[in-house]
Amino acid sequence: MVKVNILHEYCKSCKLCIDICPKKILKIGDKANKKGYFAAVCIDQEKCISCGLCATMCPDVAIEVYKAKG
Amino acid sequence: MSTEMKQVFGRSAGLTDVPFSFCPGCTHGNIMRLIAEVLEELEIIDNTIGISPVGCAGFSQNFFNCDFIGAAHGRAQAVGIGVKRSLPDRMVFTYQGDGDIAAIGTQHAIHAAARGENITSIMVNNAIFGMTGGQMAPTTLEGMKTATSPYGKDTGKDGFPIDMPRLLSQLSGAAYVAAVSVDSPKEIAKAKKAIKKAFQVQQAGLGFAFVSVLSTCPTNWGLSPVESLKWLRENMMPVYQMGELKVSEEVAKL
Amino acid sequence: MKPERILLKGNEIIGEASIQAGCKLFFGYPITPSTEVVEYLSGQYPNRGGDMVQAEDEIGAINMCYGAACTGNRVMTASSSPGVSLKQEGISYAAAVELPIVVVNVNRCGPGLGGLGPAQSDYYQSTRGGGHGDYRTIVLAPSKAQELYDFTMDAFDLADKHRNPVILHTDGFLGQTMEPVVLKPRPEAPVVDRSWVVDGAKGRDKRVLASYSLTNEIGEANNLKWEAKYKHIEETEQRWEEYYTEDAEYLLVSYGTTGRICKSTVLNARAKGLKVGLIRPITLWPFPKKAFAPLIDQVKGIMTVELNTGQMIEDVQLAVECKKPVYLYRRQGGMLPTEHEILDDLMLKFNLTDEEA
Numbered sequence: 001m002v003k004v005n006i007l008h009e010y011c012k013s014c015k016l017c018i019d020i021c022p023k024k025i026l027k028i029g030d031k032a033n034k035k036g037y038f039a040a041v042c043i044d045q046e047k048c049i050s051c052g053l054c055a056t057m058c059p060d061v062a063i064e065v066y067k068a069k070g
Numbered sequence: 071m072s073t074e075m076k077q078v079f080g081r082s083a084g085l086t087d088v089p090f091s092f093c094p095g096c097t098h099g100n101i102m103r104l105i106a107e108v109l110e111e112l113e114i115i116d117n118t119i120g121i122s123p124v125g126c127a128g129f130s131q132n133f134f135n136c137d138f139i140g141a142a143h144g145r146a147q148a149v150g151i152g153v154k155r156s157l158p159d160r161m162v163f164t165y166q167g168d169g170d171i172a173a174i175g176t177q178h179a180i181h182a183a184a185r186g187e188n189i190t191s192i193m194v195n196n197a198i199f200g201m202t203g204g205q206m207a208p209t210t211l212e213g214m215k216t217a218t219s220p221y222g223k224d225t226g227k228d229g230f231p232i233d234m235p236r237l238l239s240q241l242s243g244a245a246y247v248a249a250v251s252v253d254s255p256k257e258i259a260k261a262k263k264a265i266k267k268a269f270q271v272q273q274a275g276l277g278f279a280f281v282s283v284l285s286t287c288p289t290n291w292g293l294s295p296v297e298s299l300k301w302l303r304e305n306m307m308p309v310y311q312m313g314e315l316k317v318s319e320e321v322a323k324l
Numbered sequence: 325m326k327p328e329r330i331l332l333k334g335n336e337i338i339g340e341a342s343i344q345a346g347c348k349l350f351f352g353y354p355i356t357p358s359t360e361v362v363e364y365l366s367g368q369y370p371n372r373g374g375d376m377v378q379a380e381d382e383i384g385a386i387n388m389c390y391g392a393a394c395t396g397n398r399v400m401t402a403s404s405s406p407g408v409s410l411k412q413e414g415i416s417y418a419a420a421v422e423l424p425i426v427v428v429n430v431n432r433c434g435p436g437l438g439g440l441g442p443a444q445s446d447y448y449q450s451t452r453g454g455g456h457g458d459y460r461t462i463v464l465a466p467s468k469a470q471e472l473y474d475f476t477m478d479a480f481d482l483a484d485k486h487r488n489p490v491i492l493h494t495d496g497f498l499g500q501t502m503e504p505v506v507l508k509p510r511p512e513a514p515v516v517d518r519s520w521v522v523d524g525a526k527g528r529d530k531r532v533l534a535s536y537s538l539t540n541e542i543g544e545a546n547n548l549k550w551e552a553k554y555k556h557i558e559e560t561e562q563r564w565e566e567y568y569t570e571d572a573e574y575l576l577v578s579y580g581t582t583g584r585i586c587k588s589t590v591l592n593a594r595a596k597g598l599k600v601g602l603i604r605p606i607t608l609w610p611f612p613k614k615a616f617a618p619l620i621d622q623v624k625g626i627m628t629v630e631l632n633t634g635q636m637i638e639d640v641q642l643a644v645e646c647k648k649p650v651y652l653y654r655r656q657g658g659m660l661p662t663e664h665e666i667l668d669d670l671m672l673k674f675n676l677t678d679e680e681a
Contacts, residue, residue, distance in 0.1 A: 001073055014095035014288075014295040020255065037094070055079040056255045059099030059295075060090050065079035086530075116526040121391070122534065131532045137522040139394045140534025142417050145387040148379070152391025153522075155375050156349055156399070160524050178387075181380035 003048040003066050004055075010062035011039035017054035017063060023047045026054060084109040086135050095295020097285045098126060100252045101194055102133055104262045105165070108269055109136065118161040119153050121146040123175075125167040125201045127194055144175030147182045150189045161190070161272055168195040168209040172234045176208075179238060179280075186243025186277035190268045193234060193280070196287040197306060204290030208232045211309055216290070231309060235282040239316035245277030247316035251284040251307060253299045264314065267324070276320045284310065328507045334472055334499040335360035338402065338428055338492065341476035343372055345510050347398035347426070350376040351388035353407060356440050357496035358430035361402035382407040386414030386427070393423040394533050396521035398480055402428035404496070405438065405446050408454070415489055416455030419550070420535035422520075424483035426476070427461070428492045430499040433631075433658045441658015442497035442581055447635035450493050451609040458547055460554045462490040462561065463608040465579040469503030475606075477510060485514045486557055493608055495631070497581045497660060557610055564612035565604040568594065569619060572601025574674060577640050578629035579605045581660065586629055588663035593670070596678055600670065608636070616643040625674050626650045629666055631659075 004026075006017070011033065017040055018026045025048060029041035039062075042048065050067035081087075084106025090099045109115045115136050122131040124143035131138035141149040146164040154162045171179050171193045182189065198216055199205040206216040206223055209231050213222040239247040248264035251257040261283055268279035284306050286298035293301055332340060339361050342350070350369070352362040365376055379385035385401050392399040403411065408429045418425050429450065433443035446454075453459045462482050464475040472494065479490040522531050537543035565583075568590050569575065578586045583604040593600035603615045625648055628637045634652045641650045653669045655661050671677070 001075060003075070010089050012094035016095060016295050016299070019296045050078060052079045053255050056258055057100070059092065059095060059097055061081050061085065061099060061103050063079065064077060064081075066075040067078045069074040069076050117524045119395075119522055119524060128536070131534055135525075135530055137525050137530050138532045138534070139391060139522055140421075140532070140536060141390070142387065142413055145383065145390075145414070148384040148387035149391035149394075151377065151384075152349075152351065152388035152393075152399070153395055154391075155351075155377060155388070156392040156395040156397045157523055177380055178384055181384065185377075 001045065001068070003045050003050050004042045005064040005066070006040050006042065007062045007064070008039045009033050010060045011037055012060055013037040013039060014059060015040070016057040016059065020053045020057045022051065022053065023049060082106040082110045084115050084135055086133055088132050090133060091129055092126060093289045095286065095288045095298060096126070097252045098194060100258060101192070101261070101283050101285060102130060104258070104265050105192065106134060108262065108266045111266070112269055112273070114161045114269070118163065121150045121153070121162070121164040123164070123166040123170040125170050127165050127167045127170065128201070130165045144170050144173070145178060146170065147175065147178040147189065147191060151182060151187045154187065154189050161269065163190040163192065163269070165192050166194070167200065168193060168197065168234070169199040169207045172208045172232050179234065180241065183238045183241040183244040183278045183280065186245065188272055188275055188277060190272045190279045192265065193282045194285045195282055196285045197231065198287050198290050200287045200290055204287070211305060233310050235280060235315050236311045238280050243278050244280060244316050245318040246271045246279040246321045248314045249282045249310055249312045251302065251312070253284065253302045267321070270324055271321055274320070274324060276318065327509060329504055330507065331502055331504050333360055333502050334469060334494070335430065336364040337469055337472040337505050338476050339364035339368065340507065341473040342400050342426070342480070343368060343374065344507060345398065345477045345480045346513070347400050347480060348374040349392045349397055349399040350374065350401065351379050351385040351392070351399070352376070352401050353379055353382050353385050353403065355404045355407045357432055357499045358402050358404040358428065360499070361428060382410035383414065386411040389425045390414055390418050390423060393418065393425045394421070394522045396518055396523060398424070400426040400428065402430070404430045404432045405434050408446065408449065412455030415461065416453070416457050416459060417535060418489045419453070419459035419461065420457065421533050422487040423489065424480070424487055425489045426479045426483055426492060427489060428494070431493065431495045433656065439658045440496060442495035442660060443631045443656070443658060444495065444580060444582070444635070445632040445656070446493070447608060447632060450491050451611070459550060460557070460609055462486065462488060462557060463493050464490065465493045465606060465608050466498065467580050467584045467604065469501070469505045472498060473505050474508065481511065481514055482561065484516045486553065488553070495580050496658070561607060562610045562612040562614050563606035564615045565606060566615065567602040567604065569601035569603060571599055572619070572622070573599040573624050574670060575619065575623050575626045576600060576602045576629055576666070576670070577605070577626060577636070578602065579608060579636070582629045582631060585661065585663050586666060589666045592663055592667055598676060611639045611643065613643040616640070620644050620647055623648055627653055627670050627673060629653045629661070631655055
C-alpha cells in the first residue's frame with residue numbers, strides 16, 4: 001500500500017523531505033521529470049509510519065501522505 | 071485483503087494546481103501552503119482578496135485559489151487598505167517579501183499598523199532581495215555577503231538589520247504581531263497557528279495583524295536547501311525577536 | 325424639483341460633485357492649493373455614507389485608490405503638482421490594469437516646491453502620461469465653477485466607460501475661488517462591463533488584476549491593446565468650446581482660467597474690429613485636433629495663452645500641421661495675465677494696430 005506519494009512533476013529535488021524523514025526511506029530517484037529534476041521517491045513503503053514530516057517540510061506541496069484506517 | 075487508507079496530507083483547496091515556480095528548497099512554498107490551509111479551514115477562500123507585491127512573492131497571485139491584485143513594489147498594504155475600505159466584509163491579506171515591506175514599503179507598514187487597518191500582512195523575511203539577484207536588504211545580517219555587499223554587510227556603513235515585527239508591535243493599532251519561522255516541523259506548526267490567528271483577528275475586526283516569517287533563499291545565499299534551514303536557525307533566529315510580540319486584549323480573548 | 329444652487333469654493337465643488345456622482349471613497353493628503361477637497365469630504369462623508377483615508381503620503385493615497393478601483397467602486401484622489409508627481413507610478417499601474425480612477429490636479433507653479441499660485445505647467449505631465457510607459461489618461465480642463473462640478477461628474481463616467489484613469493486638470497485660482505454652482509443631479513451612469521472586477525471569487529473562477537508581462541510577446545500584445553483603446557478615445561472623446569471662431573482671422577487657444585480670461589480678450593478685440601476667436605480645449609487629452617481642421621485655411625495666425633513656458637503650443641502646432649504661425653503668450657510662477665495684456669501681445673505679435681480694424 002502507498003503511504004507516501006511524491007508527485008513526480010512537482011518535485012524539485014531539494015532533499016528537505018529526505019533530510020527530515022525519521023525512517024530514512026526517501027531517496028533521490030533515477031527518473032528526471034519534465035523540468036529536469038530527479039524527483040524523490042520512497043524506497044520502502046512498508047517502513048513508512050505516515051508521520052507526514054516529509055509533506056510538512058516539502059516546499060512544493062508535492063507529497064501526499066496516507067495512513068491505514070483503524 | 072487490502073487495507074483501507076485515508077489521506078492525512080494533501081494539497082489544500084486554497085492552492086491552485088499550478089506548480090510553484092520558486093527555486094528548489096525555497097520556503098516560500100511552505101508559507102504559502104500554510105496560508106492556503108488557513109483560508110480553507112476558516113472557509114474564506116472565496117471571500118478573500120490577496121495582494122501580491124514585486125519580488126518572488128509576486129508569483130503568489132498564480133498559486134493561491136482566490137482573487138488577487140498585483141501591487142507596485144512596496145505598496146501592497148496601501149492597495150489592500152483601498153480594497154478593505156471599499157469592501158469591508160471581504161478578507162484582505164498582503165503577501166510580501168522583506169525587501170517590499172522593510173525597504174520601500176516601510177511607510178505603509180507603519181501607518182497601516184498605526185491606523186489599525188483591518189487587514190492581515192504576511193512578511194517573508196529571507197534577509198535579501200531575492201528576485202533581483204540577491205542584493206543587500208535592510209534586513210540583511212551583519213557580515214552577510216550579497217550582490218551589493220560583496221565584502222560582507224558593514225553595519226558602520228549600511229546599518230543594522232531592521233526588525234519589522236518588533237517595530238510594528240510598538241504601534242497601538244497593531245492588534246497582533248508575531249515573528250515565526252519555517253525551518254523545522256515544530257516551527258512550521260507555530261507559524262501556522264500565528265497565521266491562523268492573524269486572519270481570525272481580521273475576521274473579528276480587531277485591527278492590524280502582522281506575521282513575519284523567517285524564510286530561506288538557497289540560491290542567493292549560495293547554500294543547499296538543507297544547509298539553508300540550518301543557516302537560518304543559527305544566524306537569523308538569534309538576531310530577530312521571535313514569538314508573539316503583540317497580542318492585544320481583545321485578541322487574547324479570541 | 326429645481327436643483328439647488330449654492331456658493332462653494334472651487335475645491336469644495338469638486339468634492340460635492342464627486343459625492344453626487346456616487347463616489348463614496350476618497351484617499352488623499354493635504355497639499356495647497358487642493359487641500360479643501362480633502363477637508364470638505366472629511367466633513368461630508370460621515371453623514372453621507374462615504375469613507376476616506378488621509379493617507380500617510382500621496383503614494384499611499386494613489387495606491388489605495390488603485391486597490392479600491394479594482395473592486396469596482398468609484399474612487400477619487402486630489403492633489404497638487406508635487407503630490408501628483410509622487411502619484412505617477414500609481415497612475416501608470418492603474419492605466420496598465422485599466423482602472424477607473426479620478427485624479428484631481430490643482431496645478432500650482434513649479435518646478436520643485438514652487439509656489440501656491442495657479443499654473444498650467446503640468447500640461448505635459450497630464451497629457452503625455454506623466455509616469456513610465458506608453459499610456460494615456462483622459463484629461464478634462466474646467467474653466468469655471470459649474471464646469472468644476474459638471475466635469476467632475478463627467479470624469480467618473482468617462483473613467484468607467486473607458487476603464488481608464490481620468491485627470492481633472494484645474495489650477496490654484498479656480499480651486500480657491502468661490503462661485504455659485506447648480507448641483508445638477510447625476511446623469512444616467514453608463515452601462516459598463518464589470519466582469520473584470522476583483523471582489524472575492526464567490527461562485528466564479530478567481531481573477532487576477534496585475535500588470536507584469538512575463539514575456540516580450542505578452543508585453544507587446546498588451547501594449548497593442550492599450551494603443552487601440554487610446555486611438556478609440558482620441559477618435560471619440562475630443563471636446564472643446566469655440567468662441568467667435570466662425571469668421572476669425574486670429575485664434576487664441578487657451579484652457580482653464582486663462583481660457584476664461586481670453587473670452588474677455590476676444591470681446592475687447594471684437595470691439596476694436598479685430599476678428600479674433602478662441603478655441604478652448606476641454607479635453608487636454610485627447611487634444612481637440614478636430615477643432616482646428618476646419619479653421620487652418622481661414623486663420624492668419626494663432627496664439628496660445630498659457631501659464632507655463634509653452635507646453636500646449638506644441639499640440640496646437642501639430643494640430644495645424646505647422647501651416648500657420650503659432651505664437652505663445654505666457655505668464656509663470658503663479659502670475660495671471662489680464663485680458664488687456666493678452667490682446668496687447670496678440671497685436672504686437674501679428675503687427676496689428678487699431679487702425680487695421
